Amino acid sequence: MSLEVVALIKHDCPVCDQLLPALDEAAAAGAPVRILSQSSEEETAAQAARLDLAAVPELDGELELSARYDPDAVPALLLLDGADERDRVEGLQRDRIVALAARAGATLALDGLPEHRPGCASKTRDPEVAARLAAAKARAEGRIRSRVLTLGGLEDPIEALHDRGLTDGLPVVPPTPERVVAMLEHTRRDPQDVVGEVPPYGAPATVEKVAINAVMAGCPDDALPIVLAAVEAATEERFAMHGLLATTHPAGPAIVVSGPLADEIGMASGGNVLGQGNRPNLTIGRALQLVVRNVGGGRPGVEDRAAHGQAGKVGACFAERLDSMPWEPLAQARGIPTGDTGVTLMALEAPRLILDQLARSPEQLVASFAMALESVAHPRTRLAMDALLLVGPEHGRLFREDGWDRARLQDALFERTSRAAGELVRGADGCAEGIEAKWVTDPGARIPKFAAPDRIQIAYAGGDAGLFSMVFGSWVAGEVGSEPVTVSVEPWR
Amino acid sequence: MALEILDPTGEREAVERPLAPRGTTPRTIALLDIRKPRGDVFLDELERLLAERGYGVHRTAKPTFTKPAPADVRREIAANCDAVIEALAD
Numbered sequence: 069m070s071l072e073v074v075a076l077i078k079h080d081c082p083v084c085d086q087l088l089p090a091l092d093e094a095a096a097a098g099a100p101v102r103i104l105s106q107s108s109e110e111e112t113a114a115q116a117a118r119l120d121l122a123a124v125p126e127l128d129g130e131l132e133l134s135a136r137y138d139p140d141a142v143p144a145l146l147l148l149d150g151a152d153e154r155d156r157v158e159g160l161q162r163d164r165i166v167a168l169a170a171r172a173g174a175t176l177a178l179d180g181l182p183e184h185r186p187g188c189a190s191k192t193r194d195p196e197v198a199a200r201l202a203a204a205k206a207r208a209e210g211r212i213r214s215r216v217l218t219l220g221g222l223e224d225p226i227e228a229l230h231d232r233g234l235t236d237g238l239p240v241v242p243p244t245p246e247r248v249v250a251m252l253e254h255t256r257r258d259p260q261d262v263v264g265e266v267p268p269y270g271a272p273a274t275v276e277k278v279a280i281n282a283v284m285a286g287c288p289d290d291a292l293p294i295v296l297a298a299v300e301a302a303t304e305e306r307f308a309m310h311g312l313l314a315t316t317h318p319a320g321p322a323i324v325v326s327g328p329l330a331d332e333i334g335m336a337s338g339g340n341v342l343g344q345g346n347r348p349n350l351t352i353g354r355a356l357q358l359v360v361r362n363v364g365g366g367r368p369g370v371e372d373r374a375a376h377g378q379a380g381k382v383g384a385c386f387a388e389r390l391d392s393m394p395w396e397p398l399a400q401a402r403g404i405p406t407g408d409t410g411v412t413l414m415a416l417e418a419p420r421l422i423l424d425q426l427a428r429s430p431e432q433l434v435a436s437f438a439m440a441l442e443s444v445a446h447p448r449t450r451l452a453m454d455a456l457l458l459v460g461p462e463h464g465r466l467f468r469e470d471g472w473d474r475a476r477l478q479d480a481l482f483e484r485t486s487r488a489a490g491e492l493v494r495g496a497d498g499c500a501e502g503i504e505a506k507w508v509t510d511p512g513a514r515i516p517k518f519a520a521p522d523r524i525q526i527a528y529a530g531g532d533a534g535l536f537s538m539v540f541g542s543w544v545a546g547e548v549g550s551e552p553v554t555v556s557v558e559p560w561r
Numbered sequence: 562m563a564l565e566i567l568d569p570t571g572e573r574e575a576v577e578r579p580l581a582p583r584g585t586t587p588r589t590i591a592l593l594d595i596r597k598p599r600g601d602v603f604l605d606e607l608e609r610l611l612a613e614r615g616y617g618v619h620r621t622a623k624p625t626f627t628k629p630a631p632a633d634v635r636r637e638i639a640a641n642c643d644a645v646i647e648a649l650a651d
Contacts, residue, residue, distance in 0.1 A: 075643050177642065214567040215572055216568070221562050230568075234570070243566050243569060244564065244565065244567070266571070271573050273571075276567075277571070311626070311628050316638065363569070363571045365570075365573075419618065543627075549625065550627065
């Protein structure tokens with residue numbers, strides 16, 4: 069096949085202006101030179117008139133050739149053999165351009181032009197255009213396959229998404245292909261990989277579907293691997309997401325992130341860690357819940373039968389504070405290698421405060437923590453629920469300075485949360501709740517609150533000042549309910 | 562201007578399932594205990610009322626109320642019973 073020179077130019081590039089007359093002249097003389105403009109028809113015609121060209125350059129419609137050959141700068145001269153590129157020059161490099169054109173048998177008269185001048189950014193490098201092209205490419209290559217929904221020009225996208233039943237009641241970011249494809253850049257995984265089957269209806273959540281919902285939740289792009297890991301955890305059978313969604317209990321899936329990635333993406337683990345103001349903390353949990361709603365089909369008041377719910381069901385996520393931590397992070401305690409980032413998913417209620425400003429020893433703090441842990445669900449509820457104890461830094465200091473590790477604290481809490489059966493029996497003290505009398509043979513026998521010491525999960529986060537910790541009660545736990553699930557984020561990066 | 566967005570749903574079509582054939586009178590009724598406290602109290606009473614009316618009763622249970630009924634439990638009910646009543650109690 070014969071060689072051809074294809075020149076990509078745009079209307080608002082002074083370097084293109086300098087080169088165009090010579091290209092136009094060669095083309096008019098019958099040389100194999102094609103000039104393609106990245107600009108609009110009007111802009112291109114105006115440029116041709118301004119430079120007094122013999123012919124108005126062709127348009128690179130939809131920037132197809134520009135996207136295919138992907139130059140950084142224009143003018144870009146491509147030496148093509150059919151569709152195969154043999155050589156290229158970007159910007160004005162007089163001698164190289166003359167040589168390139170000569171290979172196709174074209175003579176360019178570049179006398180008087182500078183020896184070297186950098187070009188202008190190719191239109192494909194405009195952020196908006198680049199995003200559109202990347203989205204079109206991802207679609208063409210089958211990397212994104214979701215149905216396209218077209219919102220009308222007169223529709224407000226925020227209202228339209230709400231009207232279509234796709235939100236959690238708060239506004240969502242419209243998941244345009246451009247936004248979703250940009251987010252997918254933050255994982256090496258194939259967008260069509262299945263993360264898990266999402267209850268209640270069991271639709272597969274692909275990486276693409278998770279990214280769509282993460283965009284809607286307002287996640288920063290680099291939070292995607294954490295969202296993917298959370299979806300993986302939520303779709304493990306032992307987490308029992310189906311029951312957690314359907315229950316009348318107020319618990320929802322809550323995510324604890326442990327590891328360096330939390331800091332890298334700017335998660336909060338210090339002051340106001342459970343509050344407002346930090347984008348990844350607030351949106352990662354929301355993304356998981358949007359996946360459950362949109363991919364899984366679980367809607368409040370329909371499949372979700374919560375009597376009250378709680379604000380954490382919009383999304384609950386925080387990062388552990390790695391500096392000054394008295395023990396290893398939660399994910400590491402549950403098997404994730406040191407230095408990796410892990411997420412631990414638990415079915416949790418809203419947190420509540422444990423205030424103790426007077427304890428000066430670990431044992432005194434354990435006494436206070438135990439009293440708060442006893443209150444999970446009901447003080448007489450035994451062996452049914454787990455808890456997450458979130459130890460604050462000022463409390464954590466006492467354990468750190470005394471050399472307590474996680475297991476020692478768990479054992480101490482387990483011991484302190486057992487009670488005499490006689491106090492727990494139904495009807496005692498005028499309270500109907502409790503253990504059936506038939507199970508109480510010895511009123512003095514101690515009955516633990518939790519099924520085992522390690523059913524009291526411990527995390528560490530919070531601001532520097534404040535002699536506080538927090539406790540979260542769980543939904544029905546263990547094999548007959550929801551088990552905490554810890555997974556590594558690393559396979560999702 | 563129109564805005565294109567990607568569908569965030571599972572894009573599943575609802576599966577159309579026909580109702581099980583209805584006889585004039587069910588002969589055997591499954592009473593499914595989902596393992597909520599005192600569900601047995603409710604089901605005992607239902608069983609008594611059904612027996613009085615001449616129905617066969619098949620008592621069965623899920624392992625835990627927190628999870629969907631396992632396939633074996635569903636199959637057992639489908640194979641042996643004409644209808645099922647689930648007890649949701651507390």
